[in-house]
Amino acid sequence: MTERRLSRRTFLQLSGVSSAALALGVSAPEALAAAADVEVPDGVFGLGVASGDPASDGVVLWTRLAPQPLAPDGHGGMPARPVPVRYEVAADEGFRQIVRRGAAVASPELSHSVHPQVNGLEPGREYFYRFIVGRQMSPVGRTKTLPGAEQTAAGFRFATASCQAWYHGHFTAYRHLAAEELDAVFFLGDYIYEYGITAANLWRAGASVTPEHAVEIQTLEQFRLRYALFKSDPHLQAAHAAAPWMVTWDDHEVQNNYGADGSRYGVSPEHFVHLRAVAYRAFYENLPVSLAVLPAGPDSTVHRRFDAGGLARFHVLDTRQYRDRPPVDVDDQYADERTLLGPDQEAWLYVGLVESNATWNVIANGVTVAAITEDRTDQWDGYPANRARLLAAMRRSSNPVVLTGDIHKHVAAELKADFADPASPTVGVELICTSIASDGDGAPTDAYTPDWVRHPYVKLYDGRRGYVHVTLTPDEMTSHFKIVPWIEADADAPLETVATFVTPAGAPGLERLA
Template sequence: MAQRRERPMLDRRTFLQLSGVSSAAVALGISAPEAFADERTPVPEGAFGLGVASGEPGPRSVVLWTRLAPEPLAPDGHGGMPRRPVPVQWEMSTDESFRRVVRRGTAVASPELSHAVHPQVDGLQPGREYFYRFKAGRETSPVGRTKTLPARGELASSFSFATASCQAWYHGHFSAYRHMAAEELDAVFFVGDYIYEYGITSANLWRAGASVTPEHAVDIETLEQFRLRYSLFKSDPHLQAAHALAPWVVTWDDHEVQNNYGADGSRYGVSPEHFVHLRAVGYRAFYENLPLSLSTMPDGPDTALYRRFDVGSLARFNILDTRQYRDAPPADAGDQYDEQRTILGHEQEQWLYDGMIGSPATWNVLVNGVTVSAITEDRTDQWDGYPAARQRLIGAMQQTGNPVVLTGDIHRHVAAELKADFADPSSETVGVELICTSIASDGDGAPTDGYTPDWIQHPYVKLYDGRRGYVHCRMTPDELTSEFKIVSWIRADADAPLETVARFVTPAGSPGLEKQG
């Protein structure tokens, strides 16, 4: 029987320490009265050193983000900002020169939230392109582009997006983002491992020309260390350009806290009492550094990250959290196949199935951290470790239209067909899984490697490639086109050209992967 892990009890003092932020700081970081605006407030030069971003798009709203950090790599994790609140003005326009500003406002960047702001802009037009920027003191940010979703119920003619994951900055240059930033995209879906918690040393610093100070050489344990690690990764100009291109919708996997963790369980011997604190500061830094809405603000070690986005009636995107609620690793085969075992937690499972079954959308998408397809039984960190939960998911897929799973984690491109019974490859194909490789994790990679046989032994796996890149998708009412993009090297520099290693079409109403070319 799968063992349910009980949450360590927290007293009020410990809870407040884990939360570490006042409700006023959170509220003002989203919207502040006009009286807070003051262009004379001194702000260090280069305050927008981490760029800008947008996310959480809706038909009439979007969340904007920036974090003031004139010295992003300051060792204390505060980005070179003075320990006082700073008013930040933002404005949104329908043109890049800001002659037609349609919304503007003020948010307060507070030291409690590492001088990050998350203003939510409402009252926008559906399916519309907008441009935005921030001002603080005499400093003006780069311009970002964003886009709202189509109106509810509207059958949009197309929706283009990219998926990305696993960006170990120290393993190579973010060449893939350089190319992604030149795409025409409506959104980017990031499926996990935005940072890595490992210490960066001469043994793993493969990015040519890069160096780090001793503060980066330790495994992350504190909020300040998490903030510094985000600053390091976000200092990359190609990542900043990709954020400024389109709204991002993000979920996490494990390295935003610790490798292969699950719920309150550490694989490295950290006690549950201490691991709750690690999870709390990891989740806090995740919120601070990404364009997330108030609904995802951590409450100590808990965050309501799973959520849903409807692209009119064309597509429904279900954003999943496969870390926070999962059962512990199986003790044995009997435990692994326990019918009650869950990777999502039963509440999230029910939420997902309620949104899938009877969904009015043409395409029903799961944005998910780890591989769903059956590969090998010893991959228990993936859905292979939760076969009963996977079978429940497949059952729900059979009751919805055109299911698609977007995944990352494994640092390889994989395209697979999801089977009604993975033990019988001739069984019904119920959907497709598109797994994007890493942006940088594991260095250059190669088309094949030591793991290739595990994957291609299955006839439902239609592509395996171990190089770096991303997946570009275009949905229409008639079909989904998925293009697996790669760069051949990342360690030496960011100059590698972009190639499309495979292109698939999935017709609406006929799940499967039809390879093109």
């Protein structure tokens, strides 16, 4: 596999990205962007603004200049030249107390995206930001820094979301999520889908697409266009502007059910690493992630860690890039050496769990950990030895919690030391969020319900759309599973709470309140 991979230098040469473009996309001399007569088309902030990867003293800001987001060539209607961009960060929404100013350069090599890293902020507080290009000003975004290392936060509120197939319905859940006062949003994978959009799968009432969307994505320009289509949704833009996001991927950012450099659809490994390279590049260009996530060819370091003072440590995982091939039989499936995370990421995670002094240790992960059925080998069920190692490390940490997406269902489950023995100790809990839009309206129960609810450690199953709202305090975790009754017809559905659970600190489990 190593021999087939492109080197960082080779990939940058092939793609036309210079080191200067990368650096200037993060930070540039402010004088470079000071001119008010920068010539760009009107509506340059057509994809909104975002922030992400927060720390106690800073955050990554993001925008991608695109006055015509759905231009068929994937370039967003921008001229093929660099454009200087200014930004401002303020302590108040009216920008009377501006605390940071800076600049970056939006280059065509990176689809005119910028990722300025803002440092020197105060821990655990709210800020507002905006971008300026010439005389055009972006919408205002809200962000928050994480609590400092010595702080014990009274509470930390976040939401989890995943699986947003734009063509299956309206992003109604994001309309409600954007109204929540959150400290962060964790996105758990499937930000886009690679499938061609046709009359057969376009269920979003009132929507239409042009022919270039009808093909399965293969090129960098097609990935850029697909991100632009999804990000054109106003409710997704509002959710990005409401709080900082910590993002990981699952499979559809590249191809359904892929693993490492292996395609499930007959694409040769030699071609697939090129597909993965352009997919990972588009992921970086379109999301508020730090420069550390920028891929080197088909390789990208997405697993990373965030500390919210002494209250919580968040471990964001990559469950696609390093996994072993699908098992060939049951003996292979249960082989001790099989790994979903890869040896290096496994070691990194276990050390981070065991050495953590945080009250809560939260793992943001792409696929279901709880044992459900052996034939679902794309989930952790396909890697039981790796799951056993994970659970052993979780038992040595404080109050472990797993956040998951992928399955388009709300599920709350207790993680057992031995899933074959329901009476075995509960190690932690898993909160699985349903999709934002994938699979359309959904229903409380479906054909898969019996597979899940037959397990006594599964405490909730609901197949409608929505998100999970979680509040952590030093004493307990409260998880609200939010749903909207419909998404295909329009974006007007109300928000409902289908279930609420409390998990006391020091007593892993799920106590249902409603």
